[in-house]
Amino acid sequence: MNSIISAFSKGIEKSGIDRKKISMPSDVPFTPDVVKALGVDYFQIPRGRAIAFGTGLKLGNPSLRVVPVAGDLMTLGGNHFVHGARRNMELLIICVNSFVYKKIAGKPIPSTQSAFSPYSTFEEPFNFPHLGNSCGAIYTARWTALHTEELADSVAEALHKHGLSVIEVLAPGPNYYTDIDSIELELLKFYHENSTIKNNEDPKNVAIVPDEKIIVGKFTDKERPTFIDSYNVQHSKILGDKFTPHGGKNG
């Protein structure tokens, strides 16, 4: 997790965006020190509601740059994610996808599958970038906790995108519910041996499948009008002078 935070911090630095203007709603319990070091506004909110909360922040004050960092993104927050992407709310979502080792019925399951289901690991995980892309996200990327440089670049790049961007980070992150055994090293080694960078790959093909290499990289980078843009355009068109555009482009 630490590597992600420092990469995130580096990304902000690179992007040149004022840290004060960055808000980070998250269901990951960051410690006060980390938040202070990042210099952003942090909200720890109920599980899964980071995107919806971020939507409110952004609409209330369009000059904010909202970065939901989510651990529970696809479980409780799945709906907010797909709809946020459809609306193209201006958010940068960092989804920390932690691999969890968990035993079921005495059977150890190296769950290269999914953090979304630490128990029923016989389920297939989401192909996250593909889902994001199909719902309308304008920027999708995936990195592991090892790819700190790339991750920082990605963050810097995505912070300047107008629309919903999503970066999936595979990491031995803080699982919200369970204690994990110390697996960091083992996993990092696993990443090192099992990941391959393929930029601009069709997100359709980047599902994480056991025994195959994990594909990382930047997959989507396109432009679409954001929610606030189309809100302004449509209402100006119909209402004319009676309507004062909201916020303006990215504040």
Place this chain on the structure above:
Amino acid sequence: MKADPKGVLTGSHTLTGNHACAEGAFAAGCRFLGLYPIVPSLEISERFLERAPEVGATFIQMEDEVSVLAAVLGASWTGKKSMTVTSGPGLSLMMEHLGLGIMLETPCVIVDIQRVGPALGMPGRPAQGDMMQARWGSHGDYEIIALSPSSPQEMFDYTIKAFNLSERYRIPVALMSDAYVAHLQEKVVIPPAEEIEIEPRRYYKGAKDKYLPFKRDKDFVPRMVNIGDGYKFHVTGLTHDDRGYPVMNEECQEYNVHPLVWKVRNYVDEIIEVQEAETEDAEVIIISYGATSRAALKAMEQARKSGVKVGSLRLVTVWPFPEKRVAELAKKVKAFVVPEMNFGQVVLEVERCSYGDTNTFFVSHGENGVENTDDLLSAIKQAVQADKVESGIIEFNKGV
């Protein structure tokens, strides 16, 4: 009916409250668990999953708590006894489907291992802040049954009782435990299967074309059938008549919803279980439930030793509230002392049911440890000294 031996792990074990709860569920015949992981209820689902294959039970981990209870209700209609386990935040998300369970009169058990709230509170720390929520948390009118165990053995026993009550009254039953009892490890004796009494589901047995899913029998409970038995029934969350068809007018609302309340209110004597200790000659009675009962009983003994006549009334069923018994006792004693790990919930009911006959002292318990009796003893002291009946709850204050 006796329990199915397949699910009963007869013997004497050392189990945590959570594990005992899972064993209780198996013994009661629970064969479906809907889950979404949340501290501090994890161990129940872990135990359940671990033993599910040998018992022949099914489970599913859903995407959120909302869908968990929906799935549990669906599973219950297939004829499998079903339950879910959760904690405060999860229970809040289940509120909508609690209402659906009430309206469809679907038997199921919701185990709530309470933690400190509101919001995220303190995951893993015990509290009793969801008691009122269990009673009032869903919209609309309903009555519910809630049990509160105070030890791992009781987690086992009352999980079975919860299933039995839910089958008997066709109602979701909440087992309101807390993180303290859930993580407490004690001896749990699981009796042989033939000694465990199980309430079978009340099935409809008449002609297929005459089945009415919400026609109340003499015992006030409509008879159930399973999906796939060929009855082709219809049920809806809308206000409905006996056939389960929506009819949206005042009369039908009365016809449909009033019995949902009566179903419990008319049977309170059968449902309610309280445990009394030394109440005959008591001057002060401690009314407690769940983990606080442990401190209450201790405090009672200590107070007796120092010469104060203290009794204890333990609410095993917190909902429906034992109004009658509390009112009777109120006439005999000088004061009630109510310790709760919250800022005043069930104490309001105690105040209501004492009808001005006695003082009600409230102790916000648990700050110095769940089994610590200091606050309770001082409150008892204060209670004995009080010479007139005050209007309103007297909140015991440590003088902070």
Place this chain on the structure above:
Amino acid sequence: MKASPTDVLTGIYYIDGDVAAGYGALAAGCKLVAGYPITPSTEAFEAMCRRGPQVGTVFIQMEDEFGSISAVLGAVWSGVKSMTITSGPGYSLMMESIGFGAMLETPFVLLNIQRGGPSTGVPTKTGQADMMQSRWGSHGDYELIAISPDSPQEMFDYTIKAFNLAEKYRCPVMIMSDECVGHMTEKVVIPEADKIEIEPRRFYKGPPEEYLPFSPDPDLVPKIAKAGDGLGLYITGRVHDERGYPVKNEEFKAKYVRRLVDKIRLNKDKIIELKEESTDDADVVVVSYGISSRVAVKGVEIARQKGIKVGTLRLVTVWPFPDEKIIDLAKKVKAFVVPEINYGQIVFDVARCCHGQANVVLIPHGGAGVHNPLDISDAIESAAKEDKKIEGVVEFKTRLEKIVFERGLKIKE
């Protein structure tokens, strides 16, 4: 502070309660409304969608009720006033986030147009069965404020009041209206902006490094900040100290969560608004709120014609509950009669505060309609005649109950 003239649609209108509440929110300076369609509250959201863009209020229809309330909370922390609108089932879904809002001491307003429940119930008809839910629906200990208006004009007035209370005490405020009031069309007078008093947000104005988001003022309410001001906010839904940092010890729960509860309990006198009439020499007092209080007027009138001394007490703020008022009255009167469109909720609190000194009669109603005034007058009459003290809540057997359960329900074929 006065309302901004651009937000106030001054004039005399003939509109329904939902729309009036929407206009009230705009007048109070609500700058973001997030909603999700649900009968019978949709009209309020629609009204704000129509008028909103013209006064600079953003609207967004979220994907579900979780989304709408979360967006509202987010908007408040970005510095604007915000509200959401829903009804029973949606309200149940919002429970987790309401508790979260209370924990973060987030000032927002929630308009709940109640309908018949439980579950889907009767979506198009009235009910008052979410009253207890508004107080107890989320897990853990918290207190909040609930207001129950009884006419479209009050929907307008009390929506503004709700915003003011929310800002003043930094807590969620529920407007617990019902379908009858929501869909009742009446004259609504919207005054000029300079006649509308608005409570400004209690923003922190000191040096950034000294800011403590949860350090209370003498009235136990802390100053609020907003995101993007460079204060380095650390806000969490866990139990937190003055700095907002999570704490892990039960002792702190007593210290910090306690204040959330006390801030309402100790300011009760300033929050509670009641409408009391002829209670001084009354034998029977009718306690009611929302639409039931309008129906009760007729019942009281009939009872008075029969020579019974009846007083009325209308709970405008239902939560916090006016314990002291009921305790005082209980010493003077013979009985309380409580008509509510549910099978007993607020009546239990009335009974609690009576301490056995007066009888308490509940006139239940399942919803999908309002009381028959004759039931109310009959209940008043029998309560006035009753000389014995009766323990517990007496449930009055209504005409409707007799019709349904004695004659049997006519199922439409």
Place this chain on the structure above:
Amino acid sequence: MKAKETKMKEIHSAPSKKGEIHPMENLLRMDRMPHIWCPSCGIGLAVTAFASALEKANMDPNMVSIVSGIGCTGRVAGYVKLDSFHTTHGRPIAFGTGIRVANPKIKVVVFSGDGDLIAIGGNHFIHAARRNIDMLVVCVNNFIYAMTGGQVAPTTPLAAYATTSPYGCVEPPFNIPYIADSSGAVYVARWTTLHVRRLINSLAEALQKKGFSVVEVISPCGMYYSRINKLGDGLDMMKFYHDNVEIRHGEDTKNLDIGFQTKIICGKFVDRERPSYMERYNQWLSGVKGGSRDEG
């Protein structure tokens, strides 16, 4: 108005002539007719198509359970003579998941609307598709929340009017087949209520499919969507479908966006095999039971 209503009632409740039985009587609840849907609504067509498909697919009606949510289409469960559940808003898929997992012999059909399944139920939709729960989801898409009076839905095309988008919809709509496909559905098709025969075939095929199948049925809403957007009545909408629908089987789901009164592409887009949830579950179970229990 009143006279018309009673007239309609008379027509619907007239005793059938001797020996005359409604062909769907064993699958529809005739005692609940007349139904609540407005004239020109397409949901009725979808329901009869579904009933025909049940016959065509030779399903045992006792072993099929239908679950609906809230909304106009949410009422379908009440008119189909199967074990039928009318549940809460957005949750029919979750409810159906419970049924299917607890009793894998039951074929679950979720019949609901776009607002129910894709807006509030979006999360359950994508997760059930990911798990590949054996169920058929029939999503009737009328581009609007009709039951509550015409609010904007996540399927409402850009710039179309609705009561909560009084100045035109500002959000781009979902492409339902695309999202179903990308979350893992094994069968995805789209038809309009004009294509009854194709719809029946498609539904019959999907019923026999193992796994999460989605059939989107585009239906006219004469009362709200058409009225607010001035698109004429049901017949006009049908004509519009006739003129503007293009059938392209196997089209890449990413090209299936629907704009305001633009071309609609129909057809069967996805038909593939993936192990279903129960298959994976049983595989896991046999691993646990079958002696390969590893205590490590």
